[in-house]
Amino acid sequence: MTRDLAECNGSRRDWIYRATATLGLxxxxxxxxxxxxxxxxxxxxxxxxxxxxxxxxxxxxxxxxxxxxxxxxxxxxxxxxxxxxxxxxxxxxxxxxxxxxxxxxxxxxxxxxxxxxxxxxxxxxxxxxxxxxxxxxxxxxxxxxxxxxxxxxxxxxxxxxxxxxxxxxxxxxxxxxxxxxxxxxFNTGLLAADPEPAKCITEGLATYFEMWRLASKAPVGRINQPRLIAIRDALKAGEPWISTKSLMTEDALFDDPKTAQLAYGQSWLMMYHLLSSRSIWPNVVDYLADLRTNGRGGRVAMLEKHLGPIATLDDRLRTLGRDLVRGL
Structure with missing residues (x-):
């Protein structure tokens, strides 16, 4: 990842313009x-x-x-x-x-x-x-x-x-x-650069923290409303939900302007779910540790080893996404 090209091709600056104008960041x-x-x-x-x-x-x-x-x-x-x-x-x-x-x-x-x-x-x-x-x-x-x-x-x-x-x-x-x-x-022992993790993991973590502000009293881990709005708008426009399996295996989704913002939004949603559910924190810790030390074990297989069937996770994320969108 010499350049964060997915961020570029996904027109992130345009997304920020819309987000700041809509939400008054x-x-x-x-x-x-x-x-x-x-x-x-x-x-x-x-x-x-x-x-x-x-x-x-x-x-x-x-x-x-x-x-x-x-x-x-x-x-x-x-x-x-x-x-x-x-x-x-x-x-x-x-x-x-x-x-x-x-x-x-x-x-x-x-x-x-x-x-x-x-x-x-x-x-x-x-x-x-x-x-x-x-x-x-x-x-x-x-x-x-x-x-x-x-x-x-x-x-x-x-x-x-x-x-x-x-x-x-x-x-x-x-x-x-x-x-x-x-x-x-990549510098505190959370992830390793080789092999590079799935884009949805790296971008999920970045979007999970991206709404933090130095002068804000709001805690880290709250709902990232701009990313949630991106999910809502993409689905309203008829874009199909990206399966979690595809999100884990197809990094090109983050480079395609047609799917980039939904891919970023769903990556945030996945990390929000994983880091908000106290009962599964130990599994997530073990998963990222295994990913860091044995990252060539297969993206889907490694996730399922620690977090269960990927289809089940996908169902949970769809339900969570629908529930959160209704609250906008």
Whole structure:
């Protein structure tokens, strides 16, 4: 997963525009990625960081993305040509999400911990810088990405293109939270990168956490209303329900604009079910542990080993989806 192309081809930014306009996500206490300096003293460099920074600097210089600045928090390393205050605020949001991410999963029995190195976040000034660094213009559908091969998050500031306030700041925050969830998923012992898990598992976890906001008192794990609306709208438009078996085995569903938003929505629904049902938490913990250490055992077979027949799970998710949609 060098690029999060499913997010791009699924027109996620268009989806965010609709979601924020419909639901007023700014009212959830979304803290804009604004130019505010943190009062916290920045921690010192750690072993190996100069080499990691030098590698990014070389790539950035070759791409004409300069000047490069560096910021640090306890668990994150920010590098890029974005302003210092913007870069620091981005890392503060990553750090806060990390605390919530670890506690929420530990409360459910998962053994998740930070690695012994800071996680890399490349924070860029604008879409032009992003396109230069990754070698492809982002267009209107790209909101940053988690690079699984390089194990780093790359985001950019939407405000130079969209203007300060409103949608641009909500997209900044939404993108950062969703992609940081990917970064945490693969760096805290929850999932392994090789072999890469089913897209519905990785995106299910990211969408499960994506509505978290630093200033909101709402807990993680609540209903992701925009994803639920995507399910409702897709089914109202006559799109067939994607069977859980297909969702587990056909990653291309996330790349096809015709099925992408329903695939993301159903992936959220599945993870919502698995992480909301206290009685099955031990099974889910064992399933993801087995997936991490023995991921080549077959996607469907491994899921059924821990969670029972996939057809039964599919029936439960259909029923849950219908019940939740009725409550919209």
């Amino acid at each position: 700014s009212a959830l206490g979304v803290p804009p990625l604004c130019d505010r300096l943190s009062n916290a003293e920045e921690p010192p460099p750690a072993a190996g960081e100069p080499e990691r920074i030098a590698k990014i600097e070389a790539q950035a210089k070759h791409a004409g993305v300069t000047p490069i600045g560096v910021s640090r928090t306890t668990h994150f390393l920010g590098v890029g040509n974005a302003s210092g205050p913007f870069r620091k605020q981005a890392l503060e949001i990553c750090e806060a999400l990390g605390r919530v991410f670890l506690k929420h999963l530990r409360d459910r029995g998962f053994r998740v911990v930070y690695p012994d190195r800071r996680l890399m976040v490349v924070v860029l000034r604008d879409a032009i810088s992003y396109g230069s660094l990754v070698g492809e213009a982002p267009g209107k559908d790209v909101g940053g990405h988690f690079d699984l091969d390089a194990d780093r998050l790359v985001v950019f500031d939407f405000r130079p293109d969209q203007g300060v306030g409103g949608t641009a700041e909500r997209i900044n925050t939404f993108t950062l939270v969703h992609e940081t969830a990917h970064l945490l998923t």
